Amino acid sequence: MREINIYTSFFIMIIALAICIGSLKLSIYTPRGPGPGFMSFGTGGILFLLSFHLFLKSLFSRTEGGAKDAYPKNIKTTSLILSALMFYALFLEKLGFILDSFLVFSFLFAISRTMKWYASIACSLSLALGSYVLFSVFLGIGLPRGMLNFFR
Amino acid sequence: MRRRFMKAVWLILAVIIVTLTNIDAKAAEEFPNRPIEFVVCYPPGGGADLSARIILPEVEKHIGAPIYITNKAGGEGTVGVSYALNKKPDGYTLFGLHQSSTFVGRVFGQLPYDFNEIYPISNWIDNLNIFAAKPNSPLKMFKDLLEYARQNPGKLKYGVPSKRTSQGIGAELLLSDARLDIVAVPFKGSGPTMTALLGGHVDLASIPYAMAKPHIQAGSVRALVVFGKKRVEELPDVPTAVELGYEEAPLAIAGAGVSAKVPQDRIEKLNRAFEKAMKDPKVLDQLRKAGFDPVYMDQGAFKKHILEGVEKVNRIKDRLKD
Amino acid sequence: MWESILLGFSVVLQPINLLLCFVGVLIGTLIGVLPGLGPGATIALLFPVTLGMAPTSAIILLAGIFYGAQYGGSTTSILVNIPGEAASVVTCLDGHRMALQGRAGPALGIAALGSFVAGTVSVVGLMVLAVPLSSFALRFGPPEYFGLLTLGMTLVVYLAQKSVQKALISALLGIFISQVGIDQISSAQRFTFGLGELFDGISMVPLVMGLFGLGEVLLSLERGISKISVITHVKNLLPNLQDWKDSTWPVIRGSVLGFFLGVLPGGGPTLSSFASYGLEKRLSKRPERFGNGAIEGVAGPEAANNSATGGSFVPLLTLGVPTNVVMALLFSALMVHGVQPGPLLIKQYPDVFWGLIISMYLGNAILLVLNLPLITIWIKLLKIPYGILFPLIIMFTLIGAYSERGLAFDVFVMIVFGVVGYLMRKCEYEPAPLVLGFVLGDILEESLRRSLIMSDGSVFIFFERPISAAFLIFAMLLLISNSIPLLKERLKTLEKVEII
Incomplete structure (x- = not known):
């Protein structure tokens, strides 16, 4: 110390x-x-x-x-995650919540390597859609729609 | 396996981008043919948000497209405006306008966008603000206040929810016209200002009438003067600043705006929808009951009002500075 | 009194009101469990719906969402170390530690039961003390707040687990961060670098979520992503007899303390959980357990936090002064129906007042029944492998940070504080004092400056007023009593050095 x-x-x-x-x-x-x-x-x-x-x-x-x-260990994972989050914040408004979350979560699941690739894609897709419905539709928290602004 | 996975991600991304750019290209035929975004520049649940939520469902009916609200708070109401102005000026993004994102921000150079880029569509509400004192104070009427404050400059203190709110501007304009030296004690919002007056920690307070109303009725607060030119119905004996020979305070602003680059015919359509909604007695009634003071201003009057605000605030700029 | 209570029951027991009370607390529970979400957005969304209801029904629904949301606030703090608001930060300290020791069940259980007791205490408090308390609250002007908050700042000492010096450094950084933004009093821009997003200051939610939630994730990931869960063994689901013994008094003390502090707008409610933690640590015979999974450190603050919610209704119902966003919405909800909150409310609309209070009592009971079975589900969540759990935790922090103001900027703020929180932990600086400094810093500063404007610059104003003088003297005594053991230790080590 x-x-x-x-x-x-x-x-x-x-x-x-x-x-x-x-x-x-x-x-x-x-x-x-x-x-x-x-x-x-x-x-x-x-x-x-x-x-x-x-x-x-x-x-x-x-x-x-x-x-x-x-002293920090495992810097590679940490910086990968941080840059994924930076990407998330940068593109949140342009891509919209669903797309952006889907991409970032697929990435996070990919680096965690706990699931097969199709399972993690399905998982992140349902996560992104599900949380959009829960937060934006039910709870009234305006999440950005970004490019998907054609449905209600 | 991981490589294949990343490949799949990139492929999906590419497909989505291509389809979306196509959708964007064919979208511009009949206005409006997709949902309109309304940017409320304060957090959900506040006064700005609530008034928009009461008015917009009615506007929605007249414009013929769904309107959804996004809250972009920050920068005293300017962050949301610059967010909206950065979008394509196609009339699908409207935003809330307030004093700080129009004339006050203009005077103090705090607008992150060009002032002329805002096209004000309509103003909805005004705040009736009053100067109030405790009933047991020797200041019974505005005249007493004048006399006492002239004899004891700097002795009286008044509570105000920050000097750059409509309450602060109204009070400072009056004090500057009447050449009175009453010290402002800024509180965080009108609630704490009200409690400070009720607790006797300040001699006077500049507060919204809606907040003071129950206490005036219960006799625990006395109104001395109304900023503005119209008397309050329930307070027939309380004079207005204009009657006393002072200038009218600029009204509070809560209204809608759009980028000035939007084609004129679309602005016209929006205008008409807002006008119809704001003339609906049901909407006015709900606004009134929720504690707002509805006032409809069309684009011309609204624009003029904002420019007048710039001029008035400019005059008392130094008083609002420290 | 009994007649009034009966009136309240007759209002609440109408089927529609019962249903709305249930729906309200159910929605509230959901919001409370999801970290970082305030009830503001949902209440605003439902506001137009309530226009068609009777005033009592409307306020029963909306109030249910509000206090329901405070109930589940501790869940994510305990399970995954994400506090959704400043008050839950304290729960993280011992609650998450308990979860790591396999005692998430007792922690969640005591939080739910403590909240129930606190809810009951605050309902009784509202019934009996609402009117006298409102005049007590009015005696709190800027100098009194300054005294109270100075006393609150001394709590930093109790939040320190290893080094008091480092805790102080952390708290000072928090105070500095609270200064960012446009100054309330002079309207000057402070440390904003011209960024509009910083004009209103740094937001609370991204700050606490970064420091705790993301910081913790980064720290855990250092050990590599494992396929197993962090918590492998779960001991028991409900608090055992010893837990009960340990928590009874903390819950009662926390409830009373929280209710009184909750009445004071501006700092009171957030201060309450920190104050309860400090109080319990001070009174404890073995204060070294705090920070290592002491159940009192969960029970007291959770109770305080919840009864503060009840206390915060006092200014609205008796003075007609809304003290936060949710209260402002309830204010409008009543106004829309022609019910004017204020000094005459209890007399003019007894059905509204008593209906609301009894519904709060009932709502608390419903919340307890809802929350206890949920505990088993929450504990199962902990068995999810960390490789799957951590993206979920990150998702909550991202949405929570974004949702408060709707700004992507706040997501960046969260990430920055995540890194800061991670580094602070590595270097043994505790993040909790930083949050305390951040919460109290700007109110402390503003009340100091307001007081001095009121007194034309004379500092005697703090000692002329009995309440503020008492607080300041108490704070002084507390500091002296805390530094005596430190001084003794210092003397001892000095002696030792000489002997060597």
């Missing part, structure tokens, strides 16, 4: 500084009391102090905790 703490606290210190600098652009104190930047400036300041303290503490700590766990 020591090494990880050094990195993360340093990273948070930078974020805290950025928050403070960003708050300076807003007025921090006005004649009528605190301005819009007051809270974020204060938050950034305390955040900086706390993370700086954590940084020093971990830098000088002698305990070499095990925790190799903290």
Whole structure:
């Protein structure tokens, strides 16, 4: 954990500084009391102090905790899933909910490799259609129709 | 096996895209021949959403095509408008218009689209807003308020649901005309503003009449002045800002718009459908009962109203700034 | 009083009202179980339908959807660590841990039964205390909220499982995130980068779903996609005797606390579950169990969450002030039928008031009967292989994130917070304090600034008013009492170092 703490606290210190600098652009104190930047400036300041303290503490700590766990594993699967989700968000409005969900779920089922390909296609198709009916028709949540905008 | 699977996915995608582009090409004959999308620019369940849900079923009957609602909230009502304007200007996408997505947003430069790209079709509702005080306060009438505020500048505080709402604009316009120094305490929405007044945490409040009505009846709140030029039926003794010699506050906006690039004949069709719906006494009655104050404005009046709003808000721009 | 209750029963026991009550809570249960969906969209959809009904029937149906939706909110938190709203975040902490230990059944059972008790408490509270409570709620102006929320912020200490310092860092990040968007008071844009989607701030649902739901999925997938389910053994379906003993008082305390906080609009209802968690951890003899599957950590907050729902009816029914979107819809639903909610409602329309309250009692009973058998079904869901389960979890988070505002942008927000949640877990920063900071941050800030506008900049306003002064002093005492053990420990380690 020591090494990880050094990195993360340093990273948070930078974020805290950025928050403070960003708050300076807003007025921090006005004649009528605190301005819009007051809270974020204060938050950034305390955040900086706390993370700086954590940084020093971990830098000088002698305990070499095990925790190799903290480094990401299986990055390939994770990034594949994340990029599938990015694709989903990007094309949700253009393709419409049904099509987009179908594609992404087929992909997710494909990388999970738990079903035969025809089973996973059938599964994602029924998932996409079923959830559209449930959410959009019964519960009134407007899901995007995208290119399938010819039926009611 | 996985390869074959991915191949199948791509194949299906290609087929769907080809068929869909074909459908799109032959769709433009008689307007409207497919469902029309109405973009409500606030989350489901709010006032903007509710009024649209009351009016649109009636419009649907007159236009001859189903209208479905999508909610695109964000950007104080501007995200939905830019979403709609980014679609093909074929008249199949309408959107809700509000102050912040028209004149207020224009004055403060917060519109992510060109102001002239909006074609206002019709306005539906106006908010009757009032300045109210607690009955036990020494401010019994507007005159008392004038006197007290002139002698004690900056001492009185009034609650308001954010300064850039119709309540805030109405109040600030009046205060600027009357040269009064009353400090605004912005709350989150009209509910909390109302409770702050009832609890005596502010001296005055600028609130929608619908919210104050039960308390005026129960005698726990007193109305001092109505922003606007029309008196409230149930409050015959309360003067309006116009009667007192001040300018009329710009009305609140909740209406429909469409992209200005839509062909004129289609806009005409939409116009007529909205006009018929808004003249239906049943719709007006339901709106009134749901706490709205229906007002029908056709495209011309609506456009003029928005431009007037720009001018009025511009005048008090500095007061709405901090 | 008894006459009024009888009147209420005579209204509710009409077949049509009974049916509507049942339909309402059924729809509500469905919405509640599906994470991230609020009842707003469905109520708005049904609103035109209610125009043709009698006012009492309309409000019985719509209110049923509302409190029914709060009931099942814990299900996905416990089963798959997806909270649908801020209040369920607390349930995730111990509830999901219980599920991983094979005790999903008791967790779900205690959540349902706790909610039932809480529902009953809040109905009784509404009957007896509605009117006096409304004047209590009115005494809460900006300074009082500031005091209450400052006290609420001290709960961060109780959400910390390992390092208080890291919990504080997490909470501060949450406060910062709450500042994004157009400032309510000055209308200035803060950290929006000109993006319209950020004007109204970052939405709650994508944030919690990313931090918890997606973050957890990414963490689990690290171990590789297995063909087996995560939870292989399920011990028992219902809470055992020890569970009952452990949860009785937390449920009662949570119900009372939740009801009172629920009356306060703006922060009250969300604060209630966090407050109950903090209270139980503080009172517990073995606080180290919290975060490792303590049943009190599910029972208390779930009860608090549910009775807060009952409490939130108080401002609507006695003051005519709707405090959230759903209350605004109920307000309109009553108005459409010529029933004006407000101080005169109870006198002018006793049938509406008492009919609603008795229907809430009945609805709670129906919900219990509906939910208990469902538990067996939910537990079977856990036996689905993770390779099939995780795309389903992802689907729920995607729809939930999208549905609140209808923006694809919020799906991106969810993905970003999913990555953040994953990394935070890896680096042992807890996400729960971040949510607390996010929920309370902007209300805290606004109440501070409002108070100072009211007092022309003088901070004495917080100490002149008894309620806010009491809260602030209490918060101070709590902080001191919590730091004493820490200081003692520090002294001990220092001594040790010297000896070495």
